[in-house]
Amino acid sequence: xxxxNHEQREAVETVEGPLLILAGAGSGKxxxxxxxxxxxxxxxxxPDRILAVTFxxxxxxxxxxxxxxxxxxxxxxxxxxxxxxxxxxxRILRRDVEKMQSAYTRDFTIYDTDDQTRLVRTIMKxxxxxxxxxxxxxxxxxxxxxxxxxxxxxxxxxQADYASEKTEKIAQIxxxxxxxxxxANAMDFDDLLIKTVELLRQVPDVRAHYHERFAHLMVDEFxxxxxIQYELTRLIAVGATKIEQAKINEEELWKGRxxxxxxxxxxxxxxxxxxxxxxxxNFEKDFQGTKLIKLEQNxxxxxxxxxxxxxxxxxxxxxxxxxxxATDALGQGEAIRYYQSYDGDGEASFVGEKIQxxxxxxxxxxxxxxxxxxxxxxxxxxxxxxxxxxxxxVGGFSFYERAEIKDxxxxxxxxxxxxxxxxxxxxxxxxxxxxxKATLDILHTQQQDLGVSMWEAIGVAIxxxxxxxxxxxxxxxxxxxxxxxxxxxxxxxALSEIVKAVAADTGYVSALQEEKTEEAEGRLYNIExxxxxxxxxxxxxxxxxxxxxxxxxxxxxxxxxxxxxxxLMSIHAAKGLEFPVVFMVGLEENLFPHSRAASSEKxxxxxxxxxxxxxxxxxxxxxITHAMRRRTxxxxxxxxxxxxxxxxxxxxxxxxxxxxSWLKFAARPETKHNRxxxxxxxxxxxxxxxxxxxxxxxTYNSVDSVNDFFKRRIQEAEAREAGTPKPxxxxxxxxxxxxxxxxxxxxxxxxxxxxxxxxxxxxRHAKYGQGMVLKxxxxxxxxxxxxxxxxxxxxxxxxxxxxxxxx
DNA sequence: TTTAGTACACTTTTT
DNA sequence: GTGTACTAAA
Numbered sequence: 001x002x003x004x005n006h007e008q009r010e011a012v013e014t015v016e017g018p019l020l021i022l023a024g025a026g027s028g029k030x031x032x033x034x035x036x037x038x039x040x041x042x043x044x045x046x047p048d049r050i051l052a053v054t055f056x057x058x059x060x061x062x063x064x065x066x067x068x069x070x071x072x073x074x075x076x077x078x079x080x081x082x083x084x085x086x087x088x089x090x091r092i093l094r095r096d097v098e099k100m101q102s103a104y105t106r107d108f109t110i111y112d113t114d115d116q117t118r119l120v121r122t123i124m125k126x127x128x129x130x131x132x133x134x135x136x137x138x139x140x141x142x143x144x145x146x147x148x149x150x151x152x153x154x155x156x157x158x159q160a161d162y163a164s165e166k167t168e169k170i171a172q173i174x175x176x177x178x179x180x181x182x183x184a185n186a187m188d189f190d191d192l193l194i195k196t197v198e199l200l201r202q203v204p205d206v207r208a209h210y211h212e213r214f215a216h217l218m219v220d221e222f223x224x225x226x227x228i229q230y231e232l233t234r235l236i237a238v239g240a241t242k243i244e245q246a247k248i249n250e251e252e253l254w255k256g257r258x259x260x261x262x263x264x265x266x267x268x269x270x271x272x273x274x275x276x277x278x279x280x281x282n283f284e285k286d287f288q289g290t291k292l293i294k295l296e297q298n299x300x301x302x303x304x305x306x307x308x309x310x311x312x313x314x315x316x317x318x319x320x321x322x323x324x325x326a327t328d329a330l331g332q333g334e335a336i337r338y339y340q341s342y343d344g345d346g347e348a349s350f351v352g353e354k355i356q357x358x359x360x361x362x363x364x365x366x367x368x369x370x371x372x373x374x375x376x377x378x379x380x381x382x383x384x385x386x387x388x389x390x391x392x393x394v395g396g397f398s399f400y401e402r403a404e405i406k407d408x409x410x411x412x413x414x415x416x417x418x419x420x421x422x423x424x425x426x427x428x429x430x431x432x433x434x435x436x437k438a439t440l441d442i443l444h445t446q447q448q449d450l451g452v453s454m455w456e457a458i459g460v461a462i463x464x465x466x467x468x469x470x471x472x473x474x475x476x477x478x479x480x481x482x483x484x485x486x487x488x489x490x491x492x493x494a495l496s497e498i499v500k501a502v503a504a505d506t507g508y509v510s511a512l513q514e515e516k517t518e519e520a521e522g523r524l525y526n527i528e529x530x531x532x533x534x535x536x537x538x539x540x541x542x543x544x545x546x547x548x549x550x551x552x553x554x555x556x557x558x559x560x561x562x563x564x565x566x567x568l569m570s571i572h573a574a575k576g577l578e579f580p581v582v583f584m585v586g587l588e589e590n591l592f593p594h595s596r597a598a599s600s601e602k603x604x605x606x607x608x609x610x611x612x613x614x615x616x617x618x619x620x621x622x623x624i625t626h627a628m629r630r631r632t633x634x635x636x637x638x639x640x641x642x643x644x645x646x647x648x649x650x651x652x653x654x655x656x657x658x659x660x661s662w663l664k665f666a667a668r669p670e671t672k673h674n675r676x677x678x679x680x681x682x683x684x685x686x687x688x689x690x691x692x693x694x695x696x697x698x699t700y701n702s703v704d705s706v707n708d709f710f711k712r713r714i715q716e717a718e719a720r721e722a723g724t725p726k727p728x729x730x731x732x733x734x735x736x737x738x739x740x741x742x743x744x745x746x747x748x749x750x751x752x753x754x755x756x757x758x759x760x761x762x763x764r765h766a767k768y769g770q771g772m773v774l775k776x777x778x779x780x781x782x783x784x785x786x787x788x789x790x791x792x793x794x795x796x797x798x799x800x801x802x803x804x805x806x807x
Numbered sequence: 808t809t810t811a812g813t814a815c816a817c818t819t820t821t822t
Numbered sequence: 823g824t825g826t827a828c829t830a831a832a
Contacts, residue, residue, distance in 0.1 A: 055822085086822055113821085135816095189822055273821065373819050378823085395821090429808095436808045470808095553822075572820045594819050610820080633817075634823055 004028075004035065011260075011293045012036045015043065015216070018237075018287035019260040020280070024324045025309070025616035026300025026578065029262050033218055034063060036260065037080055038070050040216055048078035051214040051236070053085055055221040057553065058560055059576060060084060081214075085229050086189060089196040090549050093187075096206045100199045104185060109413050110552040111181065111188045114406070115422040116140055123176045126448070129169055143174045147190045148226055148274045153178065184453060185419045193228045200235045211239025215257045221576070222263030222283075226274040233259070234286075250288045259287070265320055266313050269572060269610050271602075281320075298324040298616075300578050302333020305622050308648045309615040315647055316605045324616075335654035336622045338645075340661040343629040343636070344379050351583050352383035354623060355566055358581050359389070368567045368579040370614045372592040376585065377568050384566060392564035394573045400551045404508075404523040405530055409551050411502045412544065415485040419453040428454075431511035434474040442467055455482075481506050495544050499534040503527050571614045582618035584611075587626040587642035611644050624653070626662075 004012060008028055011021050012035045023029035033052060041047050054060045060082045067080065083091070090110070097104045111119065120136040120143075146156040157171035181188060187195060200207045217237050219225065225233070237259040238245050261283060268277040284290040298306055303326040310323055337354075341347040355367045369380050374395045384391045399405060407430050410423040417423075429435045446466065447457035458475055461467050467475070484505060488498050503509045509527060512520040537547045560567065560577065567579070586592055592611070597603035615622060630639045641662045655663045 084822070192822090270821075272819080375818055375823095432809075434808065438808080570820065591819095596819060606820095631823085 004032075005297055007293050007295050007297075008032050008035075011295070012039050014258070014260075014291055014293070015040055015045075016256065016258055017254040018283075018290040019258060019293070020283050020290050021260065021262040021293050021295065022280075022320070022322070023262055023264055023295040024298060024322060025264065025267060025613070026298040026324070027295035028297075028299055029220075029264075029295060030059075030063070030576075032295070033220060033260075033262060034066050034070070036218070037063075037067055041071060041080070045216060046078065047080045049213060049215045050080035050218075051088075051216070052080060052082045052218040053088060053220065053233075054082060055084065055224065055576065057084055057087065059220070060087075062562075084553070085225075085232065086192050086553050087549075089192040089232070090553065092196050092206075092210065093192065093199065094545070096199060096203070097195065099206060100195075100202045102195075102198075103182060104187075104195070107185065107417050109184070109186045109417045109420045109423065110192070110549065111184075111186045111422060112552055113189075114401075115186075116188050118422055118425070119180060120173060120177060123173050123180065127169075127172060127176070129173070134166060134169060139170050139173050142170050143177060144188075144190055145274065146174065147194060148228060150194075150227075180421070183419065183451075184421045185417050186422070190228075193232060197228055197231050197235065200232070201241055207235060207239060210236050216260075217258070218260045218262070220262050221267075222261040223265055223268040223277045223280050224263075224270040224275040225279055226276060227279070230279045233261075254289075265318075266316070266322065266609055267575065267613050269575065269606060269613060271606050277318075294322070296322060296325055297327065299327055300619055301616060302326060302330045302620060304333045304336060304652050305615060305618050308336055308622070308652050309612055311649055312608060312615065312644065312647050313612045316608055318602070318605050330620075334621055336624060336648070336652050337656045338653045338661075338663050339623065339625045339655075340641075340657040340663065341625065341627045344376075344627050344631055345383075347585060347625050347627045348379035348383035350625060351380060351585065351623070352387050352389065354583070355384070355389060355581075356387055358621070359565060363565075365580045366565060366567070367581040367583070368569065368574060368577070368617065369583045369585060370569065370571045370574050370617065371585050372571060372594055372610070373586075374570055376591075380568055380585075384568075389566055390564075391566040391568055392561045394560050394567060394569035399526070399529070400554055402523075402526055404512075404526055405551075408499070408502055408508065408527065408530060409548060411482075411485060411506060412498070412548055414455070414482060415489045415502075416545070416548065418455040418482075418486075421447075421454045424454045427506075428478055431507050433478055433507075435471065435478065439467060439471040439475070489544060495538040495542065495547055496531065496535045498544060499531055499547075503531065571610050574617050575613055578617055578619055580619045581621040581623075582614070583623045583625065584614045585625045586630075587624055587645055588630065588639040589642055591630070591639070592642055592644070608644070608647075624648070628662075 005028075008031070011019070011032045015036075021029070021032065023032070037050055037052060040050055052060075052063065054063060063082050064079065067082075081088075093104075093108070094106050097106055097108065117136050117140060120140050124134070124136060124139070146153075151159060153171050153175040156174060157167060181191070200210065214236055217233065219233055234245075235241070237257070238248065238253065240248055261280070263277075263280050265277050265280060268275065271277075284292065301309075306324045306326045313319065339347070339350050341350055351369055355369075358365055358367055371377065371380075377393060377395070381391065381393065400409070407427050410420075410426040413420050413423040414427065425440070428440070443454060443457045443461060446461060447454055450457065450460065452460070458479060462472060462476060462479070465472070485498070485502060488501055493501075509524065512524050512527075534547060537550070542550070560569070560573070571584075590598065593604055593607035597607045624645070626641055626645070627639055629636050631637075645663070650663065653663065655661055657663070
């Protein structure tokens with residue numbers, strides 16, 4: 001423990017009572033949690049009396065491994081439980097759900113977002129709400145919000161400010177939704193938490209069990225907990241309902257117990273799904289005698305990066321003052337590199353190029369490209385693929401979201417819980433068995449009339465012969481397939497055997513094999529992967545139940561591979577991670593901050609926290625990029641620089657854009673008009689204008705004129721380039737970014753004479769071979785070189801990073 | 808009933 | 823640009 005600072009050590013050694021740790025980004029908070037757990041165990045606490053709740057399965061896994069390593073030499077009787085809120089709840093419910101007043105059995109299934117949406121769609125169809133005014137997604141998010149506030153369908157309808165037609169409709173959908181999900185013996189993500197809290201409230205035995213078992217409870221990323229998660233935490237830690245708590249002697253309660261929560265207000269980025277950082281603000285009030293420890297020493301990033309982060313977050317009003325301090329060891333560090341590209345392709349090319357340079361210099365470095373929306377990933381993927389760089393992408397569709405995987409899992413789910421209507425409707429005709437819409441409609445009507453599940457409806461239909469012969473044969477075939485799987489499950493066959501049987505006996509694999517298309521090949525490959533995953537899980541001692549739960553609860557962020565050299569992901573997914581090199585891309589108004597957040601100051605502050613999270617992921621190098629034009633929904637539109645660019649001090653940034661850029665323009669006003677426009681760009685417009693909307697009216701117009709200015713310059717440059725003897729690689733064209741926004745080639749001035757490379761110099765490059773320097777911008781190491789390589793076209797380099805030799 | 812083709816709505820962020 | 827949902831034809 002000697003390598004901990006004073007505050008960290010205090011946090012580790014405080015093992016009794018409520019403890020609140022406010023930990024800034026990169027302040028070694030994960031280490032504190034790990035050391036604290038180890039410390040608890042070393043002072044004689046039984047490992048299985050410790051519970052640590054993390055944000056992702058991945059974080060849980062990592063923590064487990066590190067603790068195991070640290071305790072490796074000691075004999076471990078039991079391990080501490082390290083889990084996400086959702087996994088914890090599934091565990092609790094699978095054990096005790098039948099003890100509470102509800103129809104749920106321990107075989108309940110978990111409905112993921114996809115299942116939920118399909119359920120809402122079915123309900124809307126049944127209720128005749130197929131008009132365009134209400135989307136299933138919207139209905140679902142409203143329902144989820146109401147559920148998390150503890151509102152029943154009725155109280156939701158009553159509590160709405162005004163009874164609109166929409167609220168009334170949503171209330172009806174909500175009512176049906178709750179009914180049908182319960183009837184299917186299924187729970188959605190919200191239910192997992194809600195039902196667990198209900199169970200602990202309702203059944204004193206169960207509450208006492210977990211209260212006694214988990215004497216030491218830790219919650220990471222506490223700023224992102226919602227009211228239900230908080231209540232769950234409280235129930236386990238205190239072992240009493242709110243009313244009972246008033247009668248408890250707090251001092252008595254905390255003997256040999258602790259509740260330690262760790263969080264950072266500035267990194268609260270999940271308000272959109274109900275997390276509430278007021279919980280952390282009220283923690284001291286809720287728990288008498290809370291000890292507060294602040295960790296502000298940052299061990300991750302250079303002074304420059306931290307300054308930028310501090311300056312950004314300072315603008316928020318909803319926060320507690322806090323400043324991150326850099327360690328001397330890392331020092332000031334390099335300037336933040338700023339790059340403006342002509343369009344999205346140019347941005348991606350720049351990022352690809354820089355990643356290549358960084359990897360060439362240090363093959364073991366790790367780079368991350370962080371974007372606001374997952375839709376931005378495509379261009380970067382293409383750029384990296386063009387350069388032959390391997391990358392790992394987090395988010396988008398994960399393995400478990402692929403249709404074939406979901407189908408096979410649905411067979412397993414249905415085998416375990418025949419009332420799971422969503423699983424059934426998913427696979428009843430996959431592969432095609434001749435059960436079409438007409439048959440399903442009949443079944444659905446009968447199901448609604450009888451108030452039973454689809455599976456039961458099939459049985460009834462066959463018994464009563466209410467369906468034509470051909471469809472009946474098909475249904476009977478399906479029923480037999482399912483029964484065979486159920487028999488295997490009931491016979492406790494090995495997990496991997498069951499998965500293999502599902503792939504083969506359902507005809508799923510053979511149907512794909514017959515297709516003989518490339519796509520089918522890919523799907524078959526994925527099925528093989530699923531089988532290997534099952535074998536792996538079996539070796540780990542998992543049951544079929546565990547395997548299915550795992551598939552439902554893995555998050556996108558769990559796809560993150562620590563050792564990947566290049567990772568693409570959303571900023572949300574990057575929380576808790578760190579990288580030597582970070583690219584924060586797409587700094588454009590309406591993208592980041594996102595257009596959906598522009599309306600309210602509260603949302604805007606969350607966007608700013610998001611920006612703060614992105615910046616503080618960087619250890620050594622931070623690149624910030626934006627494009628002047630961006631293609632959205634198939635249309636290319638002018639993009640305005642993000643207001644966040646104005647909030648980072650210009651002195652911290654170095655402009656590596658190829659032509660004139662927004663930053664250069666804003667930094668060097670030369671005329672009165674420019675000065676005014678630049679001031680506006682920096683957000684120095686009169687407060688009255690700024691208050692109502694940060695970029696409107698005059699400000700917007702001036703940005704427009706900047707764009708016009710660049711457009712003209714680019715056209716001029718293009719005209720000149722057309723006359724250049726060495727044509728630009730046609731395939732890449734202007735989209736190569738390297739040539740986008742280029743100012744007219746400049747004759748090397750006398751000040752360039754001391755540079756390492758001069759115009760006209762012959763150079764050699766590891767990949768492109770012999771080339772000639774066409775252009776030198778800037779001086780010394782920072783100079784940007786344009787080099788022409790026969791057969792490869794023109795390439796741009798920064799002298800310092802370029803793998804160029806004099807030839 | 809299935810399939811192929813076309814129209815269209817869509818994207819914040821995620822356990 | 824993409825995935826889904828609806829329509830028309832086999």
